Amino acid sequence: MFIALLLLPVCAGGGVALFKTLRAAGGAETAWVPLMAGALSWLAIYSLLPKPMWVYVFGHEFTHAIWAWLCGGSVKGMKVTAEGGHVYVTKDNFLITLAPYFFPLYALAVSGVYALGSRLGAWSGVVPVAVFHLLLGAAYAFHVTLTWHILQTRQPDITSQGRLFSAVIIFLGNVLVLLLAVPLLTGSSTLAEAFGWWGGSLSDMGRWAWAGISGIIHP
Template sequence: MVQRTAHSLSPTMLMRLFKILLGLALIPACLGFTWQLGETVLSLSYKPHAPWYFLAGTAAYFAAHALFRRPIITYVFGHELTHALFAVLFGGSVKSFHASERGGRVTVTRTNVVITLAPYFFPLYTFAVLALYWLSRLADLRGAEGWLVLLAGATFAFHLLLTFIFLQSDQDDIREQGAIFSYPLIYLFNVVFAALLVGVLLSEEMDYVRFLAGGIIKSIDMVRRAMGMAAGLAQGL
């Protein structure tokens, strides 16, 4: 008699499988929120000159990136600092911190998906500019607003471009969480943050909650369309 041994998946393998499935499930959300962002941007009324300041900042960074030495150390420092800040936010502490042009490392007492991937979707320097913008509004420093919007455009372009470049190399953070899960999550959160920038800095009266609701609805619509296409293909076989 041949005796078969049942092999069960380890918790690690189950978690990897779950993250793969979740990553695939996030793809319709990426499409839905991108669609919603485009629709929102085209339908808004904007503050005078604000979009031009933002675009000027974006263009200025791209030009500086192409013409001058890339600010790698600035990016690495912000990357590791974001890990550290999110670890503290989740109740952990920082044991060591290192950043250089060759790379960085931070040792923390607590880690999770958000702490690991936060530097790729949370533009720390842009968030700092947003805080300054809010303070300038409280202090009624109207003359500073345009320059801060320009700086926000530059720092967000810096975040997007350097993040894209760093993701081309083998990143321990991505390997740890899995590329199929990490990339859609990073993309989705960057789209959501881009919408926040539009709402706070550029728009006269953008309803951010309405944007989120519209993104969810469009994401569900994407799933329905995909299921309809799959059903149609199945019937044709």
């Protein structure tokens, strides 16, 4: 819990940076319109049709596996059902445990396919770009809605790491993903600007805290 409390100012700074990044990207209609159309399309499916829980659970468990590989572990097996799943890994840490809650696997898969197709010259022009943004919006909305859905029930991933610490890491992970994605998708700001806003917010909070402490020590 102590680490989580120490990270709360980092969360606040990330929130400020994300707000500034989104505000800077507000005029990028060519990106936002298809992104929002895709997200709204998924929301309609989510509201009206049975939830594709097997697909979500597969992505959830596969994300555990990816992060286990990234952290130097190996995967011994994976079980997936619509009711839940489990992955058997040789290494575990908080990133491996919490990654599915901030790592939008299917959205990244859409981005990877589009990047590969563009690299090979298979897709060019306005229509492929619009379709990419449409599918990306739907995939990210899929991640957000179904992650929120499963968080309404007790999750061993969360309880094993502590609720406050898990909330902080999940928030920071999602902020980091969006700070990377929004500038790249909209071109309205650079990554340096987005992360500069984060650093600037932390610096401002540090100055305010120091001024407050100084005022108490030297009234």
